[in-house]
Amino acid sequence: MSDTHTPSPVPPGDRERVTVEPAPSSADSGPEPRRAAAEENQWREVFQRIVTGGWAISLGAVVLAILAGSVLIAFTDEAVQRAAGYFFSRPGDTFSAIGSAVGSAYAALFRGAVWDFTADDFGGAIRPLTATLTRATPLIAAGLGVALTFRTGLFNIGGRGQMLVAAAAAGWVGFTWSMPWPLHMLVALAAGMLAGALWAGIAGALKAFTGAHEVISTIMLNYVAFYLLSYLLATPGLLQAPGSSNPKTRPTLASAQMPKLFEGYNVHLGLVLVLLAVAFTWWLLERSKMGFEYRAVGINPHAARVAGIDVRRVTVSVMLVAGALLGLAGATQVQGTVVTGFSSDIDAGIGFDAITVALLGRSRPLGVLGAALLFGAFKAGGSVMQASEGVPIEIVVVVQSLIVLFIAAPPIVRAVFRIPEPGRRRAARAERKAVAA
Amino acid sequence: MKLELRDITKRFGPLVANDHISLTVEPGEIHCLLGENGAGKSTLMNVLYGLYTADEGEVLLDGEVQHFRGPGDAMAAGIGMVHQHFMLIPVFTVAENVMLGNEPTHGAGRLDIDAARAKVREIADRFGFHVDPDAVVEDLPVGVQQRIEIIKALSRDAKVLIFDEPTAVLTPQETDELMAIMRQLKASGAAIVFITHKLREVREVADRITVIRRGAVVGEATPDMSDAELAAMMVGRQVELTVRKDEPRHTDALLEVSDLEVTDARGAVLVDKVSFTVRGGEVLVVAGVQGNGQTELAEALLGLQANVSGSIRLDGTEIVGRSVRDILNLGVGFVPEDRNVDGLVGDFTVAENLMLDRLSGPPFVTGGMIRLGTRDDFAAKAVEEFDVRTQGIHEPVSRLSGGNQQKVVLARELSRDLRLLVACQPTRGVDVGSIEFIHKRIVETRDAGVPVVVVSTELDEAVGLGDRILVMYRGRVVGIVPSTTPRDVLGLMMAGVPAEEAAA
Numbered sequence A: 001m002s003d004t005h006t007p008s009p010v011p012p013g014d015r016e017r018v019t020v021e022p023a024p025s026s027a028d029s030g031p032e033p034r035r036a037a038a039e040e041n042q043w044r045e046v047f048q049r050i051v052t053g054g055w056a057i058s059l060g061a062v063v064l065a066i067l068a069g070s071v072l073i074a075f076t077d078e079a080v081q082r083a084a085g086y087f088f089s090r091p092g093d094t095f096s097a098i099g100s101a102v103g104s105a106y107a108a109l110f111r112g113a114v115w116d117f118t119a120d121d122f123g124g125a126i127r128p129l130t131a132t133l134t135r136a137t138p139l140i141a142a143g144l145g146v147a148l149t150f151r152t153g154l155f156n157i158g159g160r161g162q163m164l165v166a167a168a169a170a171g172w173v174g175f176t177w178s179m180p181w182p183l184h185m186l187v188a189l190a191a192g193m194l195a196g197a198l199w200a201g202i203a204g205a206l207k208a209f210t211g212a213h214e215v216i217s218t219i220m221l222n223y224v225a226f227y228l229l230s231y232l233l234a235t236p237g238l239l240q241a242p243g244s245s246n247p248k249t250r251p252t253l254a255s256a257q258m259p260k261l262f263e264g265y266n267v268h269l270g271l272v273l274v275l276l277a278v279a280f281t282w283w284l285l286e287r288s289k290m291g292f293e294y295r296a297v298g299i300n301p302h303a304a305r306v307a308g309i310d311v312r313r314v315t316v317s318v319m320l321v322a323g324a325l326l327g328l329a330g331a332t333q334v335q336g337t338v339v340t341g342f343s344s345d346i347d348a349g350i351g352f353d354a355i356t357v358a359l360l361g362r363s364r365p366l367g368v369l370g371a372a373l374l375f376g377a378f379k380a381g382g383s384v385m386q387a388s389e390g391v392p393i394e395i396v397v398v399v400q401s402l403i404v405l406f407i408a409a410p411p412i413v414r415a416v417f418r419i420p421e422p423g424r425r426r427a428a429r430a431e432r433k434a435v436a437a
Numbered sequence B: 001m002k003l004e005l006r007d008i009t010k011r012f013g014p015l016v017a018n019d020h021i022s023l024t025v026e027p028g029e030i031h032c033l034l035g036e037n038g039a040g041k042s043t044l045m046n047v048l049y050g051l052y053t054a055d056e057g058e059v060l061l062d063g064e065v066q067h068f069r070g071p072g073d074a075m076a077a078g079i080g081m082v083h084q085h086f087m088l089i090p091v092f093t094v095a096e097n098v099m100l101g102n103e104p105t106h107g108a109g110r111l112d113i114d115a116a117r118a119k120v121r122e123i124a125d126r127f128g129f130h131v132d133p134d135a136v137v138e139d140l141p142v143g144v145q146q147r148i149e150i151i152k153a154l155s156r157d158a159k160v161l162i163f164d165e166p167t168a169v170l171t172p173q174e175t176d177e178l179m180a181i182m183r184q185l186k187a188s189g190a191a192i193v194f195i196t197h198k199l200r201e202v203r204e205v206a207d208r209i210t211v212i213r214r215g216a217v218v219g220e221a222t223p224d225m226s227d228a229e230l231a232a233m234m235v236g237r238q239v240e241l242t243v244r245k246d247e248p249r250h251t252d253a254l255l256e257v258s259d260l261e262v263t264d265a266r267g268a269v270l271v272d273k274v275s276f277t278v279r280g281g282e283v284l285v286v287a288g289v290q291g292n293g294q295t296e297l298a299e300a301l302l303g304l305q306a307n308v309s310g311s312i313r314l315d316g317t318e319i320v321g322r323s324v325r326d327i328l329n330l331g332v333g334f335v336p337e338d339r340n341v342d343g344l345v346g347d348f349t350v351a352e353n354l355m356l357d358r359l360s361g362p363p364f365v366t367g368g369m370i371r372l373g374t375r376d377d378f379a380a381k382a383v384e385e386f387d388v389r390t391q392g393i394h395e396p397v398s399r400l401s402g403g404n405q406q407k408v409v410l411a412r413e414l415s416r417d418l419r420l421l422v423a424c425q426p427t428r429g430v431d432v433g434s435i436e437f438i439h440k441r442i443v444e445t446r447d448a449g450v451p452v453v454v455v456s457t458e459l460d461e462a463v464g465l466g467d468r469i470l471v472m473y474r475g476r477v478v479g480i481v482p483s484t485t486p487r488d489v490l491g492l493m494m495a496g497v498p499a500e501e502a503a504a
């Protein structure tokens, strides 16, 4: 043995010092889990820092990603390539070509996402903004769902599956049952949210009672949902539209639809619902007892347990609520955006974009709202950019992905923009790790 | 190497944590920093170690001004810090850990583990401690791990060593050993800064003592001053160093524990058929060397242990098998041993932490909603009453100094309506002035007729606070004795010698 302890009698009169044997092996396991707990807390801290860190990082990440996008636009632009061919004789040409390529691409993005300055009237000019809002609607709800799990220290990658089962449930109620308007719409919505909640709840329960990691189980549930939906869509009498052999459903009945908010524009009642969801999620996290428990578990599940918070119950409950929010996203898709019948791609990648949105929004409800609007704008503007300037829409996807990358690696953004490491977090870590209490 | 800090000032927003602090540490000197919780000791050390940059002032080594941009620079300049929470990789061996970050290599970048082994042996021999370079770190006791940190610093030729409350987690014997090592380091010419709240340790090893209060140096003390004098200088008033309490007045309240057995997930017995009773109005101290089942016993009282058999009755109500929330609601107050892991949610504010275990209903929660007004009023009162030094109740608790964090946990637990109080190491990391206050509050709880169980590895605390002392060894009760029992008898009992034999 390496240590020096030997049992030795206490010299008489040795004040308060006592000489004793080292901790016996039977009780040695005492400090072990504790150290593991301390390490696990450190890991959680890193996770929490990535998913809830400062706004400056979010902003910096967006700016950096857009700059990187500009480089790609310049590279793929034909005029730039041509001018670069004689770069050394007339370098100015290359730079002005780059300027005009990047400038017109982002102008097109703006025109497609916010304000169409080429339109004849106000109604036309505002159309892109409503397109952005329509695109943002499911992203907001889905982003909230993922953000909520982040705040609880869980990584819900199952947005896709949760949206798919929700779409299936809301859609099925929406085109098979018949009821008067507001009621039918609400029942279909409730069915969708319930389905999403249960689907996510499975992963929550697996985590709580068997310890199965939610990342694995939610990814697997994505596959299950996808193939289940594909099966339902290909089977006459289930979701498949009668008399058709396409894997596509019937249209949603008008009585189950979320009506358009303004005549002639696509933006629908779902937007109002998801804004309510933003308010609700904020209230839940900041004002309710449940949210207090979620956040406590997210930051320090050990202390939460000692404080009498049932970590298992919290795990299941947050997954249920998150699933309901993703269900809301799925329902707005089939009841508002795509009412002509849907197939198994109805999630449109939103379940994954939601992760990005939650990250960019720092897992805070208002942040999620802002991030979802930005992504909605990218989606709406990206297609205009492609159509009018020939810039591949994939650039938008690259920009989105870069945003995630930069957020996950905040030191890059800090270095570029010289954002100081937030003293408090560093101090917190220092106090805990480096320094005696 | 001679260390000089000149006029170091460090601000956190409006708070001046270090206010023009100057300090000189000569080679071959152990310089103690004494000061209340939140006085700014750790902050000063973090500046010295390059973790913070000072707003004003400079650090000099052998007369040369240093500009540290991080701990790496500080290490390179010859400063070593022994962290309380070790920065070792548990699954690596001692030699691998020592090598880490400073890998000696053969020509082609091949790691030279033999060189690292030799280095560990050489340093260990030089200071007469025995460390096996091939032992895996996680198998070693806390005290030995701390020595590895010291070896690590020395292997980088550290000439200035910082110890920030290294003894808070050590057993008394480990503490003695650490002091011996510090004396040897001093003899070899190192300059040592030593922070502790235990005045006894200060008097034992310090050559010079600098006292800091509210961020500023208030003077120098000498090791021949008495505990009372040192305490008074630190806190700025007379401090009662012994616990003052009357004879217990027993009430009907009763905690009865019988045949309690706690096993871990692998079936190893941690608490072995323990039985005792605590009457209302009495303090039972559970004493013993760290890791002999006291922690698990305390956790079982709150329902935190999974595999428990036997019975725990509080006023006749069986609580084994109940949920933690239920037990809390019965009126059990619990101060966990490790506040960072089990007691506090670091990113939560002081106010939020003060209501952490009171979510079951009024006054803090009604209709599923948190009553912000009630929460904040309560927090303001508690912070005032327990003298928690914070910039405000909405400050994240992780920004508080260690001792002030501990006071938040105590404030939370002691302000509840209690029917049983279980407090583990209640004064760990707390300054003498606050220890006095905390002990007073625990005695008040007892005098209100509540049964109190205190788990402590501090013999002073056990003897001062307890009406009776239960000594545990390897999960068993060695004996339950009055607190008037001589200390050397208690010491023998803590080594497993039964009470009658120990007294003989």
Ligand SMILES: Nc1ncnc2c1ncn2[C@@H]1O[C@H](COP(=O)(O)OP(=O)(O)OP(=O)(O)O)[C@@H](O)[C@H]1O
Pocket: A423, A424, A427, A428, A436, A437, B012, B015, B017, B035, B036, B037, B038, B039, B040, B041, B042, B043, B044, B389, B390, B391, B399, B400, B401, B402, B403, B404, B429, B431
């Ligand atoms: N990163 C930070 N941000 C804001 N305030 C801080 C930060 N770090 C420390 N403080 C404050 O500075 C003061 C000094 O803290 P410090 O940790 O240096 O105290 P200390 O003397 O080590 O106390 P203790 O004996 O309790 O460990 C405290 O009031 C603390 O709340």
Ligand SMILES: [Mg+2]
Pocket: A435, A436, A437, B041, B042, B043, B401, B402, B403
């Ligand atoms: Mg400190």
